[in-house]
Amino acid sequence: MNRTHSALLSFMGIAALGGCGSALGAANEVVIGDIDDLSGNYADVQGQGGIEAIKMAIADFGGTVLGRKIVLLTADHQNKPDVGASKAREWADQNGLNMLIGGSNTGVSIAMAKVAGAKKVPFFAVGAGGSSLTNEDCTPYTIHYSYDTTSLANGTASTIVKAGGKTWYYITADYAFGTQLQNAASKVVEASGGKNLGAVRAPLGASDFSSFLLQAQGSGAQVLGLANAGEDFSNSLKAANEFGLTKSMKPAALLAFINNIHSLGLKSAQGLYLTTSFYWDLNDETRAFSKRFFEKMKAEPTMDHAGVYSATLTYLKAVKAAGTTDPEKVMAELHRAKINDMFAKGGYVRADGVMVHDMYVMQVKSPQESKYPWDYYKLVKQMKGEEAFGPITGLCPSARR
Amino acid sequence: MTTVFGVPLAVILGQLMLGLVNGAFYALLSLGLAVIFGLMGVVNFAHGALYALGAFAALLGMKWLGLNYWVALLAAPAAVAVLGLAAERALLRHVYKLPPLYGLLLTFGLALVIEGTLFQLFGSSGDSYPVPEALRGAWNLGFMILPIYRGWVILASIVVCTGVWFVIERTRLGATLRAARENGALLQSFGVNVPLLFAATYGGGAALAALAGVLAAPVILVTPHMGSSLVIVVFAVVVIGGMGSILGAIVSGLGLGLIEGFTKVVYPEASNVIVFVIMAVVLILRPAGLFGKE
Structure with missing residues (x-):
């Protein structure tokens, strides 16, 4: 039993090992x-x-x-x-x-x-x-x-609703960030005159998103709001393409980084709306x-x-x-x-504590529009910082002073 | 429209179909695990990493060597099998006489090394593998649109699973493999090279994981961590089927895919725990698993 015990301990040891910062x-x-x-x-x-x-x-x-x-x-x-x-x-x-x-x-x-x-x-x-x-x-x-989640929602959601994407259905990562993102987007959609038809909460790191997409399709919504990030975002968009969902629904990335677009490829990501605070090819x-x-x-x-x-x-x-x-x-x-x-x-x-600065609403280019490596985004709208980050909510005690 | 539990029948059928696709992956992965456990007594925690390795092998084969999907389907598992053989000879064979926990620890370490290496070389954001030309497009099944590629995954998985089951349960080679597990020393005295059989078994199990990786590459993003969450579910599948039971792994893999698909319609939040709930129930009622021998 002793052996088993020490093996178990070393197992826990491996699990606990991690980044050891170094410095004096x-x-x-x-x-x-x-x-x-x-x-x-x-x-x-x-x-x-x-x-x-x-x-x-x-x-x-x-x-x-x-x-x-x-x-x-x-x-x-x-x-x-x-x-x-x-x-x-x-x-x-x-x-x-x-x-x-x-x-x-x-x-x-x-x-x-x-x-x-x-x-x-x-x-x-x-x-x-x-x-x-x-x-x-x-x-x-x-x-x-x-x-932050507020500026992402203000950028992407309001732009899409104004462009005619009135009804929304969300695929939401089932944890704090996903919920905050969905809530922020839902508020913006309603405030801009759109309608939220529903949401499905997908477990974080789900390996297959096709069933959630089928439910989104069943909702009849015009816009597929992806309230997730990283691999979850990429895999849900990949499956949306595979199942032909992107023909009937407009996908909206509530958070996507350029490395996500790079790994997905323009063929899968084209037409996608997203909001970012920086793009490498904006100016000199x-x-x-x-x-x-x-x-x-x-x-x-x-x-x-x-x-x-x-x-x-x-x-x-x-x-x-x-x-x-x-x-x-x-x-x-x-x-x-x-x-x-x-x-x-x-x-x-x-x-x-919010650093107020302009945000950029972008649309991902099609493979034909992209002229050189990493030529991925076209600027849809430059949002003023005040518009993007909204007013101070008053929930922060130190801001009330 | 006909409804079941207030959900239209067409929706249920669609979800069950998708569940079957996932079940095909579970079956293939749990099959490899069951082979390795059943014939070697090793709990292979590196299975998820080998699955990722298979997907990366296909991706790099395409990028560096220009190999197409069909070649990758054979070449990637073969390459990973060689790696599996080497790992068995260099590391794994030393722990056979120790309690199973040591094999688990060793393969867990192996998984960390493989995933860490892939991460160092290729980063965490991953890459896309295109769906092969011949399998693009979709079938209209009436109740849903099924991408042809997903249909192919079901077919490929069933063919491979049946083949492996047949080899192990119905052929002389399979009988020899099983004998090696029962009494290796006796078999060796008959002139059979038992260490080679063990190495080949681990290589074969690794190849099955890699094959699942190649099959998955066109439908999900290829990343170093793609197998790490999947492997936990697959372990549960193997436990439900009965540790080491080949047939159990296949049947419970497909079956749990279906149940999980159904859960995604009824209560999506529970879809990642339903497998474990079933595992708990099975363990209470039949501790050896559905197809396991007491």
Whole structure:
């Protein structure tokens, strides 16, 4: 029995092994931490590319701020809130963490936001979508930087309803993010004069979406709202094509990144509407950044790659302007400054922590329209930040002050 | 229109058809697991990773060597079988005399290594494999539109499952394989190369997983983690069928696909737990599984 026991223990050991962050803190350093999904389903959305983008930002800033060396710590949260939170706590307690960047996964980011709030560390949520980060779960130290469920819904849903897609049926990932996304979209659809006909909740990571699609088809709705992300999104759209659903219904991606479109291929993804905060081929500035990124990662940056680059620069500029890393003073500076770079023009952090910036409603090109590699999107509408992120809801206590 | 439980019959038939497609995958995957467990006593946790490996082999064969789907259908399982053989000779053969938990741990580690390697090389966002030219389009069955490719999956799975069942249960080779499990030492004394049989069995099981991977490649995104959630369901299928029972794996694979399909109409949220509920019930009533020997 003893043997069995030790085998079981080592089994648990393997399961518990994961990203071990490495670093030692020093007083003459400014410490930036990045906690993200580095090995799971969302690893290509930010992941290693995100680390590379942060390094680019640090190098572009000159590697030092206020005469202190800028140090980057990274860790894999494995999509587990407890792993993310404990890593953040460890860095804050032992490594003198000055700024925390949160990667994909809303659940993990909420857990990290709580730690960062308690430890008074400015927290930039980039990869997570749930808008609860600046509502129920907000703290005075959270900045939601790249996109949120509200802006995605405002972009995609309102555009499609105005274009005549009045009746909606959703395929929703059965967890917090999926529900938040569906709710946000449903509200926008109704407010714009459309109608929600129903939704089917698909388990996260379902291997087959065809039955859910058949139900969507049965609803007779004009628009198929995909309130899911990553692999779930790709597999549901793939099956929608296979079953000819895209002929009778217009698919709408409530969250899609350019790497999803790249792996699906234009043949499956063409015609799809989506909302993004960044596209590599928007203008000379975005192209210049993306070219440098591409040389390192062999892929065009997602909106989160561009987002972490911009967030890192924004933080370092605020530290420089404030002349200190004192969190209160840096946060005050962050709430005061305008953000102008390749990611945002005239962006600003409002009282609840949302970084308000323009969002872009895009439509995926057909294979014939695409002229060169990664030529995937055409711009449908550039949305003003205020329109995209909507008014402050009042659910965040620190914004009410 | 005729209705069952307030759901139109056509919808039910459509969902059952889709359930059968999923069942075809379950049957093929659980068949490989049952072969490996039944003939070697190894709980192969690497099965999901081997399935992903098969899909990647087909994808890379197409991209790098220009191999088409039909070639991949044979070449990818063959390549994965060779890898399986090597893994058996290098690693797995050392744990046969130890309690089953060690085989489980070893294959679990193997799965982590395979999936980690694929992730390092190709990233997590995956890639698409096109549906082969000859199988594009769809049939109108009256109650639903069935893509031809999905029909092909059902056919291929049933042919392969029947073939494997026949070889193991009805031929001399199968009898020898089963004898190796019963009493390897005795069989060896008759001049049969038992270690080779074991290696070939693991290679064969790996090939079945890879074949399922190739079949799945055109319908779902090819990613390093594509097998990791599926393998858990497939384990439940094997347990329901009776650990090591070939026929049990096939029948319960197809049957559970159907039940799962039905659940997706009635209460979709439960569709990923229904298999485990059935597993619990079966384990209470028949601990050896539906087709298992006590």
